[in-house]
Amino acid sequence: MNDQQTLEDEIKALIVRSLNLEDVRPEEIETDAPLFGEGLGLDSIDALELGLALKKAYGITLTAESEEARRVFTSVATLAEYIAAHRA
DSSP states (O other): OOHHHHHHHHHHHHHHHHTTOTTOOGGGSOTTSOSBSSTTOBOHHHHHHHHHHHHHHHOOOOOTTSHHHHHHTTOHHHHHHHHHHHOO
């Protein structure tokens, strides 16, 4: 398992834990599936919670309404790429 895969698995577990997704197991989250709307179906409140959890876990900060944040929060894969590049 490579570092990217490990990071993606960590993010999936973080999503389930921080958002209390009781009906979802981390391995059920598709790496390239959308996190919002279709796919996992998260909403703006989930985005705030997830943003806080990512800041605590990885030291990254994204402003909720920025274009960059929208792009980064597209999927687990895009989150992993951003975290790998911007970890504190």
